[in-house]
Amino acid sequence: MSEQAIVGTNAPRVDVRDKVTGQAQYAADVRLPGMLYGKVVRCWEHAHARVKRLDLSAAAASPGVVRVLGPKDVTPKRYNSSVLDLMVSESMHDMLGDIDDQPIFTEHVKFQGDAICGIIARSEEAAERAAAKVVVEYEPLPVYLTAEAAKAPGAVQFTPEKPGNRAFQLPEAMFPNNALGGGDVEAAMREADIVVEDAFYVPKQKQCQMEPHAYVAKVDSGGRLTCWTSSQMPKLVQRKLAKLFDLPMNLVKIVPTVIGGGFGTRLGMISEPQACAMALAVPGHPVKLQTLREEDWVISPSRHPGKYWMRIGFKRDGSPLACDARFENYKGGYYLDASGTAFTAGAWLGGMYRFPALRYRGESYFTNQGLTGAYRGYGNPQTNFVLEQLIDRACAGLGADPVEWRKKWHKGVGDDGWCPGVTYPSCALDECLDRGAAAIGWTEKRRKYARQTGTLRRGVGVAVMNHTSGAMPMLLEHTACTVKLNEDATAEILFACSDMGQGSHTALKQIAAETLGFPFEHVQLSGGTSDVAGFDIGAHASRTIYVGGAAVKKACEEVRRQLCERASLQLGVPAEQLDIRDKRIFVQADPARGIDAEAITRAGVYHFVDPATGEPGGVPGQIQGYVSFFAPHNSPPFGASFAEVEVDTETGEVRVLELVNAHDIGRAINPAAVEGQLEGGIQQGLGFVLSEEICYDADGRVQNNSFTDYKMFGPEDMPKITTILVEDADPIGPFGAKSVGESGLVSPVGAVANAIFHAIGIQFTEAPITPEKVLKGIRETGVRDYGSIGGGR
Amino acid sequence: MKNRDITLHINGEEYRLNVAVNRTLLDVLRDELGMTETKYGCGTGECGACTVLVEDKAVNSCLTLAATMDGKRITTVAGLADFGRLDHIQQAFVDEAAIQCGYCTPGMVMKTASLLAQNPDPSEAEIRHALEGNICRCTGYEKIVKAVRKAAETMPGRAAAVEPCKEVVQ
């Protein structure tokens, strides 16, 4: 196949005109005739309590109210709003146990914001007014905010299924001694000349997607439930809702709306169950359920916080011997995907360096904090904060250059990736490190800043990361795709995986156009509603281009094959010797000989017998390609970040001056979109390491569920950004592409922490590294020249 | 007076409305007039998703009572394009790939319109300062800043050579 070079260009995004004119329809923009408004009444007073009495009478009598729904007015079935249970095999299910622990409306409040009852009214305001009239009496229960508190003997049990409130630990059956890794860690540590060890705390970060969650649900006269939602996983939500409400899947229809940012928060469901329960109570009437920002904040899952301990042993020559780690994360009140991050944090650890011995233990404990679940990076920023700081601590002790050490010891082609047995097919991390170092002026600045005087101290730091391209082999990796050709040889593609704003649908269209040999403008791609689109597990695990793109490519190849076969009959040349470009099928050896694709597609659809000859014209049948695709492999991306910071030693304030993100993404299908992912990732990574954390008071009530109190980096806070796309085509990914959706935020975390270390000679074990912590550190140990620390250069 | 008769001039059209006095301009635009191009993101004046122009100034419609806007000229992002033809700001956002999920975009574009009306040739520092009231969680602001700069450069009627801006606002 000859390249038309659509792949690799900044093809204009398919959705931007709608977005820039305000015509794009997000869920909250959906307006239907006769629409009613739902409101979920939540427990704001307590993070842990039992409902002693619920009186809905005053609310029911409030003006404009149509229905009030308590726990007894909806299905008693429980659900799990996450979707990991649909992505693992039966045997894994048995290992996880019963993880359907969420009721639609609860009588046991497990976190602040838990749903108590629902109101349906003629306006949103009427619903809110009625909500204020609901009378609930609570019996407060002890509040557990940390794993230590939740696992203490005598603590109230969140579910009988999980004794000791341990939601998850790596199961013995898959991970002997409940640990991921291999080799004899204890023996290896005894051989070590240098051991670095510390206990860290990683913060609870909020996705802060700009569109608050909103839904419309409706039951039509045929009993079919339709739900408009911006879930990242429409097909899995269809299945989940069908199961929860005991409906066959054909009676549940999901209409995906434009997604105003996801970053993991839309993985699975959030309030779809409540919205649909309301719609089922008023058949025929659409119900809109729009969350408030302050509500979205407490009900949607956030990044897993917790304690992260790690110990690494080295030989004096710098070779790593063993790594021993334990991540104990604080879940919220429900299970969701408790198995996920507890595992992946260790997986990224295992995938990074060539440790001869590794033992990682990951556990999740129920707490009365707000829910935790997927957030871009999925355990990786946590590991980066810990691992990359300890590596730099060791480098300082060993007198090793952090870039050189990483180049020597990172895993690469042929090594096991994050899952044993799935090896890295490509790795351009060395090039990332070299180009990133050159861009930031590493050698010169490392030397210059090693000895400084004055109030403002500068430092440069590096960190690396590996991530994933899809979730194979841990989770189901399945995507269906249909490509149909219209009679004028234009292509229409149906592909259920959502575009959350990354531009994935644009890039997929580029892949399709390139594969078909059609112009970009003659390809249409739509997600489709659940009743027309085929199966897809959804947009997560940075899979859309690597897996989805491969599916689209394969379906397009099928169409191409059919086109060439029909052309071959007319041209008298074997199909393998044909090529397509600009919708013209031609003989490779003799490009002048060919036939327009349109002649074939038209004849296929408008198939008549020529009255003069009695012969049919061309081959009958509309051309369609269909694939039900399972990813055969996983080609993780790598990245290196370099940060330059300036620390004000009198105030502890840290200013990030520059951030270089060099990423090995295999191949950029749409470079501008790839840059956009990396640049946006930096903003979130800087937040994780420097400014963002959800805080709770002692009673488990959130302290900062607004943009007033939770601070993200704004345009003035952002440093100078340099994005370097290292393109070394992966042998497996479509057109050589690997993933880029999550990875951009990971290594800025370690790079900034290490730059601070370089500037003032102090490491911080708790993120975010606020001025308050920096100043405390300076007051405790004093500013130290990096050059004076254990032989560092 | 719990309801009030007002006239709003929105995107060049006149609307006579009777609004409850406790309704925000954002609510009236979205719920009563169905102009959903203006977004709710926080309701507290922090995110800028609800930014509209009142006369020529960018304001947070979530913090504005519709009832106090009688007689005012209001522009939303839907008022910029000329029947399908994007204006120079919108075009710059498209060209610079400054749009990802797009939820912040209407507010960003309106903020840009008000900035350029006051300062047709903003420096990068001035652009960043001006955008502090608009949160974008997708882009890291990099391409948005470039888009605003491009919008300034492509402003219709812009003098061939505008003096580069000297004063940098911190």
Next chain:
Amino acid sequence: MSSRILPDFDLLLPQSIPDAVELLSAHRDRITVMAGGTDVMVAMKFAQSPAQLPDYVMSLENVPGLAYVLFDPERGLRIGAKATVADLLAQSEVKRHYRALWHAAQTFATGQVRNTATVLGNLLRASPAGDCSCAIYAIGGVVVLHGTSGRREVDIDDFWLSYGVTARRPDELAVELILPLPAAGSRSAFKRMTRTSEDLAKLNVAVRLEMSGNTCVDARLAMGCVAPTPLRLTRTEALLKGRELTAEVLQRVAASVPWEISPIDDKRSTAEYRKQVSGVLLKRAIQEACGAA
């Protein structure tokens, strides 16, 4: 009720100052004045109990003639009750003569909020974190109030009584703020610390110094977020007056600040940290004022 929906109230739209005063005296503590509304709207959306909610909101929207920022080289600066922070920034004399206020206005909130928030609203909110309040405290001035018993002026030094409470009587409308003309050799500066650029201050400070050469003849120092109201650092001022601003004096001045303040832990910072950096921030503001002569 929530970030999207406001509680019930009646809207009053007086057409003149006397109208407004009449409404105020009629409804007293059941009425809230709304200028730009950037504080009032948020407070109403998140009121914890009906007791915190007004029955009436009186918008100044239709009261004419209050949106001025006027500089008179003889008498000083007059800021009308409807003048926004953006209006202040648009008046070039502010930057020249009232550097601290200009800088406070410049870093204040967001462009959208600056377009609606009034300078007087900032004073009347009586928040210890108010940026314009802090700068104005250091500069000095009087708030002009109109009530049923006529017009009166309250010195800014006597204006804030406790958290959220001012010397304004329930029947009074704040009409304008008058800042004195700066004396020759007068200079001022404002500094604040925030978590990210756009944020309420965790600490802010403003200084006004009357200098004669390198000697400080008079000083007014104000600090925010360290007490229930903006705070004058009078004891620290005394350390400056009549002194040459040597490194040693500055060191002593910085060391004195923590003894004068009583900050608390809150969402934006800790009491401990505020104490630790208060002197540094003040010292830097003094240095900036002197550098920016």
